[in-house]
Structures are given as C-alpha cells and as structure tokens.
Amino acid sequence: MPSVESPALGTGVDVERGWVRVLDERKLDVLRAIVEDYVATHEPVGSKSLVDRHNLGVSPATVRNDMAALEEEGYITQPHTSAGRIPTDAGYRLFVDKLSTVKTLSPAEKKAISSFLAGAVDLDDVVRRTVRLLAQITRQVAIVQYPTLIRSSVRHVEVVTMTPRRLLLVLITSTGRVEQRIVETQHDVDEHLIADLRSRMNTALVGQRLTDAATSLANVTETFPPSDRPLVAAIVTSLLEAFSDDGEQRIAVGGAANLTRYGDDFERNVKPVLEALEEHVILLKLLGEATHPQTLTVRIGHENPYEELATTSVVATAYGSKSEALATLGIVGPTHMDYPSTMGAVRAVARYVSQILADS
Amino acid sequence: MPSVESPALGTGVDVERGWVRVLDERKLDVLRAIVEDYVATHEPVGSKSLVDRHNLGVSPATVRNDMAALEEEGYITQPHTSAGRIPTDAGYRLFVDKLSTVKTLSPAEKKAISSFLAGAVDLDDVVRRTVRLLAQITRQVAIVQYPTLIRSSVRHVEVVTMTPRRLLLVLITSTGRVEQRIVETQHDVDEHLIADLRSRMNTALVGQRLTDAATSLANVTETFPPSDRPLVAAIVTSLLEAFSDDGEQRIAVGGAANLTRYGDDFERNVKPVLEALEEHVILLKLLGEATHPQTLTVRIGHENPYEELATTSVVATAYGSKSEALATLGIVGPTHMDYPSTMGAVRAVARYVSQILADS
DNA sequence: CCTTGGCACTCCCGCGTTTCGAGTGCCAGT
DNA sequence: ACTGGCACTCGAAACGCGGGAGTGCCAAGG
Numbered sequence: 001m002p003s004v005e006s007p008a009l010g011t012g013v014d015v016e017r018g019w020v021r022v023l024d025e026r027k028l029d030v031l032r033a034i035v036e037d038y039v040a041t042h043e044p045v046g047s048k049s050l051v052d053r054h055n056l057g058v059s060p061a062t063v064r065n066d067m068a069a070l071e072e073e074g075y076i077t078q079p080h081t082s083a084g085r086i087p088t089d090a091g092y093r094l095f096v097d098k099l100s101t102v103k104t105l106s107p108a109e110k111k112a113i114s115s116f117l118a119g120a121v122d123l124d125d126v127v128r129r130t131v132r133l134l135a136q137i138t139r140q141v142a143i144v145q146y147p148t149l150i151r152s153s154v155r156h157v158e159v160v161t162m163t164p165r166r167l168l169l170v171l172i173t174s175t176g177r178v179e180q181r182i183v184e185t186q187h188d189v190d191e192h193l194i195a196d197l198r199s200r201m202n203t204a205l206v207g208q209r210l211t212d213a214a215t216s217l218a219n220v221t222e223t224f225p226p227s228d229r230p231l232v233a234a235i236v237t238s239l240l241e242a243f244s245d246d247g248e249q250r251i252a253v254g255g256a257a258n259l260t261r262y263g264d265d266f267e268r269n270v271k272p273v274l275e276a277l278e279e280h281v282i283l284l285k286l287l288g289e290a291t292h293p294q295t296l297t298v299r300i301g302h303e304n305p306y307e308e309l310a311t312t313s314v315v316a317t318a319y320g321s322k323s324e325a326l327a328t329l330g331i332v333g334p335t336h337m338d339y340p341s342t343m344g345a346v347r348a349v350a351r352y353v354s355q356i357l358a359d360s
Numbered sequence: 361m362p363s364v365e366s367p368a369l370g371t372g373v374d375v376e377r378g379w380v381r382v383l384d385e386r387k388l389d390v391l392r393a394i395v396e397d398y399v400a401t402h403e404p405v406g407s408k409s410l411v412d413r414h415n416l417g418v419s420p421a422t423v424r425n426d427m428a429a430l431e432e433e434g435y436i437t438q439p440h441t442s443a444g445r446i447p448t449d450a451g452y453r454l455f456v457d458k459l460s461t462v463k464t465l466s467p468a469e470k471k472a473i474s475s476f477l478a479g480a481v482d483l484d485d486v487v488r489r490t491v492r493l494l495a496q497i498t499r500q501v502a503i504v505q506y507p508t509l510i511r512s513s514v515r516h517v518e519v520v521t522m523t524p525r526r527l528l529l530v531l532i533t534s535t536g537r538v539e540q541r542i543v544e545t546q547h548d549v550d551e552h553l554i555a556d557l558r559s560r561m562n563t564a565l566v567g568q569r570l571t572d573a574a575t576s577l578a579n580v581t582e583t584f585p586p587s588d589r590p591l592v593a594a595i596v597t598s599l600l601e602a603f604s605d606d607g608e609q610r611i612a613v614g615g616a617a618n619l620t621r622y623g624d625d626f627e628r629n630v631k632p633v634l635e636a637l638e639e640h641v642i643l644l645k646l647l648g649e650a651t652h653p654q655t656l657t658v659r660i661g662h663e664n665p666y667e668e669l670a671t672t673s674v675v676a677t678a679y680g681s682k683s684e685a686l687a688t689l690g691i692v693g694p695t696h697m698d699y700p701s702t703m704g705a706v707r708a709v710a711r712y713v714s715q716i717l718a719d720s
Numbered sequence: 721c722c723t724t725g726g727c728a729c730t731c732c733c734g735c736g737t738t739t740c741g742a743g744t745g746c747c748a749g750t
Numbered sequence: 751a752c753t754g755g756c757a758c759t760c761g762a763a764a765c766g767c768g769g770g771a772g773t774g775c776c777a778a779g780g
Contacts, residue, residue, distance in 0.1 A: 420743095
C-alpha cells in the first residue's frame with residue numbers, strides 16, 4: 001500500500017507528470033486489486049467481483065469509472081467488449097514499481113534454502129542445487145549462470161597426459177570452477193617437458209587474474225627453447241581459450257515441468273519458452289547484464305528482447321560478493337505471475353548462493 | 361518385407377506358436393502399412409486410404425477382414441467404433457521386431473555427425489554436443505549419460521588449497537571425466553603435508569581401477585603419522601565418495617522443445633515427459649542397463665517402468681568401446697514415432713561418440 | 721464534483737441439436 | 751479366398767439459442 005508518492009488528489013490540477021496526472025490513490029488501489037485477482041484466477045476481473053473480494057469502500061459503478069480511466073491510460077485492457085479487465089504490460093510494470101513490495105520469505109523457508117545449499121559438494125553441485133531450489137520455490141523455470149571466469153583468478157593449472165599424444169589441461173579458478181581442455185599434439189610428448197611446463201606455468205599464473213594471464217603466459221613461452229615451442233604454443237593457446245571462454249558462458253536450467261501450469265495456449269506460451277531454453281545465448285540475453293547484487297531486474301512481456309516471449313516475464317538478479325557480481329540467476333514465467341513472491345524468492349536465493357560461495 | 365520367418369500360410373493349420381498362428385504375410389503387410397501411415401499422419405487409418413496409399417493388390421474389403429483379425433490379435437485397435445485403426449503397443453512391438461529394418465543414415469548425415477562431434481573441446485563438450493545432435497536428428501528429446509566412473513581408472517589426483525581451511529580435490533579419470541570435491545578442514549592445513557599426500561596418492565592410485573582404489577587409499581592413510589590422520593582421513597573419505605558417486609550418475613538432456621510437436625493432448629503426453637526430465641533418477645531407469653554397444657533397446661509405451669509414460673517410447677543404446685559399455689544414450693518420444701529412422705540415428709550417434717571417445 | 725443505483729446493451733460461453741461423412745461389419749456373389 | 755454392395759455407427763463440425771457477467775451511460779443525491 002505505501003511506497004506511492006501520493007499525488008495531490010482530487011484537485012483536478014493537470015500536473016502533466018506522467019501517470020500522476022490522472023491516477024489518484026484509489027485508482028491505484030483498483031489497479032493493484034485487478035493485478036492481484038488476475039494473477040490469482042487467470043480470468044478477466046470485473047467491477048463486481050472486485051468490490052466483493054477486496055473491501056474498497058466504494059460501489060462497482062465507481063470502480064467502473066476508475067477502470068475506464070485506467071484503460072484510457074493503458075494499464076488495463078479488456079479481451080473483448082463486455083468482459084472483465086486484465087492488466088497490460090504497463091499495468092504490471094506500474095504494479096511492480098509502485099504498488100507492491102517484495103515479499104520476504106518465512107524463516108522456515110530461509111532455513112530450508114540455506115541448509116539445502118549448504119549440502120553442496122562442489123561448485124557444479126551448488127549451481128545444480130540452486131536451479132532446483134529456485135524452480136521449486138517460484139514454481140517457474142529457473143536459470144542460473146555459472147560464475148564468470150573473468151573476475152576470478154588462477155588457483156592452479158594442471159597438465160595430465162592421457163595418451164602419448166593427448167594432454168588434458170585442467171584450470172582451477174578461485175571461484176572453484178574447473179575448466180578442462182584436451183590438446184592433441186603432433187608428436188609424442190616428453191614427460192619431463194610437461195612437468196617443467198606445469199611448474200613454470202603455475203608459478204607464473206597462480207594468483208593472477210584471468211584477464212592478466214595472457215601476458216604472463218607469453219612470458220613463460222619465451223623461456224622455452226625453440227625446439228619445444230610448437231608444443232608449448234599449442235598448450236598455451238588452449239589454455240588461453242579456456243581463460244576467455246566467456247563467449248560461451250555456461251548456464252543451468254531447471255523446472256521446465258512448471259511450464260505445464262501455464263494452462264492452455266500451449267502454442268503461444270509454452271513453445272517459445274521451451275525453444276528459448278535450448279538456446280543458451282538467448283537465455284544469457286534474457287538474464288541481462290549482471291548489475292549489482294541486491295538489485296532485481298524485472299522484464300515484463302514485450303520489454304524483453306525477444307518477440308516470441310512477449311507473454312513472458314523475467315525476474316533476475318546478480319549474485320556474488322557484495323561489491324562484485326559473479327553471475328546472474330533468475331526465472332522466466334508468464335507475465336501474470338505473482339511478482340512480489342517471485343521477486344522475494346529470487347532475491348533470497350541469490351543472497352544465500354552468494355553467501356555459500358563466499359565461504360561459510 | 362523380409363526378416364519374417366514366413367509361416368506356412370493359407371493352410372489353416374493351427375500351429376499354436378504365438379503370432380504365427382493366424383498372421384499370414386499379407387496381414388503383416390497391412391500392419392506395417394498401418395503403422396507407417398499412422399506415424400506419418402497421426403490419424404486413425406482406414407481400409408480405404410490404406411489401399412490408396414500403398415499398393416497392396418487387394419480391395420478395401422479384404423483389408424478390413426485382415427484388420428479385424430489384427431485387432432482380434434491385439435495389434436491394432438480403434439479409438440471408437442467406426443473409426444480407423446491405430447497400432448497398439450503390441451503392434452509397434454511387432455513392427456519393430458519383425459516388420460522393419462533400422463534405417464541407415466545418408467553419407468552426408470554421417471559426415472555431419474562426425475565433424476560436429478570432432479569439434480568438441482573436452483568430455484563435457486562431447487556430451488553436450490551429443491545431446492544436441494541427437495535431439496536435432498531425431499527431433500525428439502535426447503538423453504545422454506556421462507561415462508560411468510566405475511569402469512575407468514585413475515589418471516591423476518590433484519589437491520589444491522583454496523583457503524587455509526578449504527581444499528579442492530580434483531579427480532581425473534581415464535575417460536577424461538573430471539570430478540571435484542570440496543573438503544573443509546578443522547585446522548589450517550600444512551602445505552608440505554598436502555604436497556606429500558598428493559604425491560603419495562598419485563603413485564598409489566594412478567592407473568588403478570576406481571573400484572580397486574579404496575584399498576590402495578587405505579594403505580596410503582596408514583603411512584602417515586597419527587597426528588596427521590584426521591586430515592588425511594577427511595580427504596580420503598571425500599575422494600572415495602567421488603570414486604563411487606555412481607549412485608548419482610550425471611545426465612544431460614536436450615531437445616525438450618521437440619515436445620511441442622506432440623501436438624495436442626498436452627496433459628497426457630507433454631507434462632509427464634517434462635516431469636520425468638527433471639528427475640534424473642527416472643531417466644536412468646528409462647535408459648535401462650547398458651547392454652552391449654550395438655544393441656538397441658526399445659521400450660514401447662507401457663513396457664517402460666513408469667505408468668505416466670505409457671504413451672511414450674524410449675530408444676536407447678550403450679556407447680563406449682566395442683567390448684565395454686561406458687554409458688548409455690537415447691531418446692524418448694511418443695509411441696507413434698518413426699522407429700526405423702530414430703533407431704538408425706541413435707545407433708549412428710552412439711557409434712560416433714564411441715569413436716570420438718576412443719580417440720581419433 | 722464525485723459517487724451511486726438503475727438500465728439497456730453486448731458478446732462470450734456452454735449446451736443441445738443436426739448434419740455429414742469416413743469407416744466399419746456383414747453378406748451374398750464369383 | 752476375394753470383392754462389391756449396403757446398412758449402420760458414431761465422432762466432429764456446424765448451427766442456433768439462451769443465460770449471464772460485464773460494460774457504458776445517465777440522472778439523481780451527497
């Protein structure tokens with residue numbers, strides 16, 4: 001109810017400041033009621049049922065007038081003449097921005113989250129559990145991006161010979177992420193050379209930011225005699241590739257079964273989402289740039305960059321340390337979702353994941 | 361057409377040997393035609409359209425008689441009186457076993473598969489690409505199990521200190537799979553001890569089968585003085601856990617968007633599959649035990665172990681070396697799928713993955 | 721000027737009815 | 751054993767028809 005900078009109401013002054021102009025407090029109450037009811041029932045809501053279910057102290061007729069105004073302003077619409085109203089994207093936007101507060105979770109839920117995440121056994125497991133958790137709480141499709149490499153530093157580099165001509169490079173970052181690369185070599189490799197390379201790379205790289213590692217690696221290369229250069233070069237190239245694979249960010253998805261709750265209109269609601277889930281590039285765009293942790297990003301309907309997902313909303317946020325975002329996570333669901341609860345859940349999960357990753 | 365041990369037909373002798381008893385060759389032709397048409401159109405197929413589309417040299421009336429017999433035997437059924445026939449699970453079973461041959465892929469397709477897989481950069485990538493490929497070719501939901509740990513041996517064990525009280529264990533297996541475990545310790549760890557432990561574990565373990573590793577590890581533990589035992593024990597325990605995590609087999613899934621092609625009957629066809637995809641345990645059961653590579657397992661409708669998936673079939677096979685199965689892969693789709701093509705694709709992909717993994 | 725009850729109007733939705741036609745089963749004829 | 755003919759069945763689509771929820775507007779009252 002609060003958080004609305006209540007306009008000078010009832011005066012009729014034409015303030016010319018966007019929505020403030022016509023929308024007095026009660027109209028906003030009506031809008032909120034409409035959103036809440038529609039989210040609950042998924043059916044157009046009429047003036048009569050509105051006054052029944054919420055105790056606004058006015059008659060249906062009055063509400064109708066307000067509704068007409070709200071429709072005029074573009075916040076609600078009717079699917080057809082003489083039906084109830086449903087919120088437009090703009091309506092949801094106003095609701096999210098001004099008419100609702102993010103719902104906090106119950107202590108029991110918080111407890112459940114933190115204990116579930118605490119059981120994780122490695123970074124992969126953290127991410128998997130997070131996806132599962134998020135999907136379960138929000139009952140939507142959950143998306144979690146793996147911690148980006150770009151902000152982390154090198155913890156350890158390992159070179160393992162698989163077969164005489166096949167090496168496995170393993171890169172361990174400060175965030176616990178493990179990257180692997182296979183390198184095929186032209187000639188059989190000398191085990192001593194490998195050991196040498198391994199130790200030199202580690203002394204040169206450990207503690208370095210991944211972004212700075214390139215130059216250090218170049219230096220390492222130069223310390224080797226020309227005869228060994230081809231092999232070293234191959235390995236270094238592969239390693240650099242692993243360092244900078246941010247182009248191919250990894251992502252985990254879960255809760256697709258929740259799409260079944262979309263109800264009907266399979267073709268328009270479910271199909272595009274399922275298709276998007278296959279395309280991780282699209283998902284990354286949907287999650288958007290990681291802003292600060294704590295800040296929730298909400299993209300409603302047509303606000304998001306894909307035409308096919310016009311009936312879909314995205315709630316996302318960054319996670320990581322307080323100051324630096326490691327990656328983003330979020331959910332996608334129908335525009336008519338329960339924003340306060342969903343946003344609360346996303347925020348809470350992001351916090352607890354950050355906490356787990358920051359150690360415990 | 362071939363591969364049917366043609367029964368002594370037309371004699372009317374009651375051979376009493378299952379389906380051979382009544383089903384002469386033409387009836388089987390009819391059944392095959394019905395399956396093919398139904399798979400193509402997804403609509404009940406009648407006698408008239410059958411003779412139109414296939415040139416069986418007989419009249420609709422004759423076909424009707426055959427159909428009556430086939431229905432009597434339980435191979436086809438009609439959704440309601442005076443509709444066309446659709447195959448039953450038993451009908452598909454017979455079709456798969458006796459009436460069809462696995463379709464081989466075109467050279468172009470083979471080329472595409474092998475070159476797409478060859479681009480993989482590590483084991484994870486191989487699996488991800490395989491899933492994608494399989495989903496794309498079969499246009500079904502694809503499932504790929506990660507190579508099992510149980511048959512592989514230890515290539516390398518690495519212990520990395522993340523923070524003074526936090527160690528990261530990395531296990532690299534002969535199949536290129538990398539397992540990680542985080543170990544929290546009670547006290548700050550001594551770096552020399554870690555180095556010592558690392559080298560002793562490697563000398564003891566490298567080359568060992570994972571199944572045999574437990575005893576070797578126990579031996580290693582005993583070589584340490586009692587004061588270091590708690591730490592060593594913690595690490596060893598975690599490592600053993602990583603060795604035997606077969607209980608929690610990893611799985612990759614893809615192509616869920618193909619579910620949209622199921623058309624209508626969302627509730628019965630799509631929903632249960634989506635739900636199953638979330639439960640990896642279920643998927644593992646669906647794939648079934650890895651038999652030999654080369655052998656295709658087909659589970660049709662109610663044959664698979666989940667009631668909710670009674671309208672779903674699974675086509676799976678093992679991959680790995682010729683003699684030993686590393687893991688399984690396969691697809692799930694509606695019972696009315698194109699079995700010959702699907703089976704061909706699954707078999708081909710399995711072969712190429714095996715080949716890639718066996719080196720190139 | 722805002723609010724309210726009243727009232728006429730508009731369509732969607734659900735339901736029963738009808739028609740249409742693909743498909744079947746059976747039978748008599750070759 | 752096969753085939754043409756024929757009566758029958760039954761779902762799917764088309765049609766028609768209230769009922770009812772909801773609206774917009776207006777005139778009256780605070």
